[in-house]
Amino acid sequence: MAEMNIIQAVNDALRVEMERDERVIVMGEDVGRFGGVFRATQGLQERFGPDRVFDTPLAEAGIVGTAIGMALHGLRPVPEIQFADYIYPAFDQIVNELAKYRYRSGGQYTCPVVIRAPYGGGVRGGHYHSQSPEAYFVHTAGLKVVIPSNPYDAKGLLISAIRDDDPVMFFEPKRMYRAAKGEVPEGEYSIPLGQAARVREGDQCTVLAYGAMLHTARDAVDLAAAKGIGCDLIDLRTLLPFDIEAILTSVKKTGRVVIVHEAPRTCGFGAELSATISEKALLHLEAPILRITGFDTPFPYTWERAYLPDAERVLAGIEETVAF
Amino acid sequence: MKAAVAVEEKLVRVLGDGGRVDQGKDPGLADRDLLTLYRTMLLNRLVDERMFRLQRQGRIAFYIGSAGEEAAIIGAAFALEDRDWVVPCYREFGAAYLRGFPLRDFFCQVFGNADDLIRGRQMPVHIASPRLHLLSVSSPVGTQIPHAVGLAMAARIRKLKEVTLVFFGEGATSEGDFHVSMNFAGVFKAPCVFLCRNNQWAISVPGTKQTAAESIDIKARAYGFEGIRVDGNDVLAVYTTTRKAVEKARSGGGPTLIEAFTYRQGPHSTSDDPRSYRGEEEVEEWKKKDPIARFRQYLEARKLWDEDRDMTLARELNDQILSTLKEVENIGPPPPETAVEDVYAEIPWHLREQREEIIRRAARQRQSWPR
Structure with a gap:
């Protein structure tokens, strides 16, 4: 096995799937000759x-809109939106078209x-290179x-996403792109x-996190363990549909829940x-469920x-x- | 309207006054093809009339028709082969029918009943058929245009000689999706034909409020390809122009924008009343240029048609419409729990839970749910 960072793992997943299935194509801004501004598609065009x-x-909107047409023709496009902050021009195409095509055509x-x-x-990116827009898309049937x-998860999940017959939003934690190896x-x-x-095991509190915040939550859980507080740490990995069984099994054991994400709190x-x-699981709870999140502000620089x-x-x- | 009159002079036109045709312009279609075109246009008109009546009687919730625009819709679709793709807006039933979309399936869709191919998921006329290479209709304006370009790009990538024809109205040319799509099509030389039905009214807003340009066709130039303006009430002109654009696309020549200048004779939909925003005289003027009547004059001039045959055909089509309606009107709706199907390929846990809720409620309250 090779040691990789997340960018290399994403690149490897794309390479593996493109070798396996000629219907898989990669498109987007700067993804071709340059290999992507984060280098995730490096070498693929060659x-x-x-x-x-x-x-x-x-x-x-054109990237996603044309990707929809290509998928309807039978290809498996993997478009890149350079930063999640720039996804909103494609929002209508994603929410009203991509997400609804199977349903509105009766599964045809x-x-x-x-x-x-x-x-x-x-990453010192200010409001337009730092957002976490996942909740908008989790709200979209x-x-x-x-x-x-x-x-490891980035590669295995991206391969599953590409093989899946439904549209998938695949958000990559850019802060951990090179830091997580x-x-x-x-x-x-x-x-x-x-x-x-499940990333850590303990019976006093359930900590739920995903993406870059998983690393923050793990540091916190390790600090808690040093203080004698044992926590289950669950990396959700998929937000929709989320793993209800894993969550409830843990909550019924611990009775206490802390949820961590960096997106704003309200309707996060x-x-x-x-x-x-x-x-x-109300009757299993010993304390209010706590959310540790970004604030309800634009992302500050x-x-x-x-x-x-x-x-x-x-x-x-x-x-x-735990003290409640 | 001044600008429109001025540019009307440069419209591509085949059908002249009284059904006369300049020999050099006649596409030379076989008699059988000419009669197919006429029959389809007439059927489209009669279906629309019947559906409006059904809506007024409260038997369907909504309808959106094509009256006045049949030549632009059916003439363009006739220029395609079966392997080609049609990406419809919401007035293209005629194009679908021409490609083989059965009347029965159409009425089942309008009723949203258990035999509806899209399983009661959308408002009337929002059809879809992969078998006929017909994409799914969406209500938002212009959103289908990038899909058409993507289809065309995919055909090019897969080295298939398929062409995509996408329909939209002049209102859609104000949307970002139109401009993005034209730009992508130009850059990728996509084998795509853009057919703008300029029917001059986007609900109550006239074309002059959509663009300051003298016409729609000239917008193609900025995206690096050809735009053509055609008399949209002249089915042979629309056919000939689209045919050329399709062949150009098929042979690697890239996209074309066709502006079919026409007129929406009816309201935007059954929910609209145009009397509050446009004059009857304007409508009457355009009814004199009716595409079906003009084509009939041509067929009569060629001795292919006469009043007797016309009345017989109209009666036949109306009978077919009524008997098909009778056949499907009492088919019930699909079971309520199907509402959670096709959101995903497989039903995830949260929708399985919600399906149970629908089934429980249906057992108790179904009688009170409106049909």
Whole structure:
């Protein structure tokens, strides 16, 4: 096995799937000759040619809109949106068209498009290179939403997403692109969508996180363990559909829940998790479900450290919940 | 209207006054083809009339028709081969029918009943058929245009000689999706034909409020390909022009924008009343240029048609419409729990839960749910 970072793992997944299935194509701004501004598609055009890996005009609605047409023709496009912050011009195409095509055609058509987009803060990128827009898409019937936290998952989940017959939003934690490293098997393997992973085991509190915040939450859980507080840490990996069984099994054991994400709090994905847990496991709860999230502000430039949850904030949340 | 009159002079036109045709311009279609075109246009008109009546009687919720635009829709679709693709807006029933979309399937869709191919998921006329290479109709304006370009790009990538024809109105040319699509088509030389039905009214807003340009066709130039303006009430002109554009696309010559200048004779839909925003005289003027009547004059001049045959055909078509309606009107709706199907290929856990909820409620309340 080779050690890879997330970018290399994404690149490897694309390479493996393009070798396996000639219907898979890669498109987007700067993804062709240049190999992507984060280098995630480096070398793919050389390997697979300009018909299967190509640069598009700078228009997100066009990237997604034409990808839909290609998928309806039977291809499996994997368009890249350069930053998740720039996805909104394509919002109508994603929400009203991509997500709805199977349903509105009575299952006659399917739109297997995987939209890759780096998301999240912590890179001194200000409001337009730091957003976490996942909740908009989790709210959209017809989409699946996947956010890996590490290279192994990134490759296995991206392969599953490309093979899936439904459209998938694949958000990559750009802060961890090069920072998260790990062993990644060569060749094909897949991680089923909809399955969470338990990263730490403990029986006093359940901590739910995904993407870049998984690393922050893990640091906090390790600090808590050093203080004698044992936590289950669950990496959700797929947000829609999320792994309800893994969550409820843990919550019924611990009775306490801390949810961590860097997107703003109001109507963030944590709200859905919190509501679902309350509906399904209220009598198992020993404390209010706590959300440690970004604030309800635009993403700040100078004070991103204040905005982003860090291990200290998450640890304080765990202690507060356990002490309730 | 001044600008429109001025540019009307440069419209591509085949059918002249009284059904006369300049010999050099006649596409030379076989008699059988000419009669297919006429029959389809007339059927489209009669279906529309019947559907409006059904809506007024409260038997269907909504309808959106094509009256006045049949030549632009059917003439263009006739220029395609079966392997080609049609990407419809919401007035292209005639194009679908021409390609083999059965009347029965259309009425089942309008009723949203258990035999509806799209399983009661959309408003009337929002059809779809992969078998006929017909994409799914969407209500938002212009969103289908990039899909057409993507289809065409895919055909090129897969080295298939298929051409895509996409329909939209002049209102759609104000949308970003139109411009993005034209740009992509030009850059990728996509084998795509853009057919703008300029029917001059986007609900209540006239074409002069959509664009300051003298016409729609000239917009193609900025995207690096050809635009052509054609008399949209002249089925042979629309056919000939589209045929050339399709052949050009098929042989690698890239996209074409065709502006079919026509007129929406009826309301935008059954929910609209145009009397509050346009004069009857204007409508009457355009009814004199009716595409079906003009084509009939041509057929009569060629001794292919006469009043007797016309009345017989209209009666036949109306009988067919009525008997098909009778056959499907009492088919019930699909079971309510199917509402959670086809969101995904497989039903995920949260929708399985919601399906149970629908089934429980249906057992208790179904009687009170409106049909």
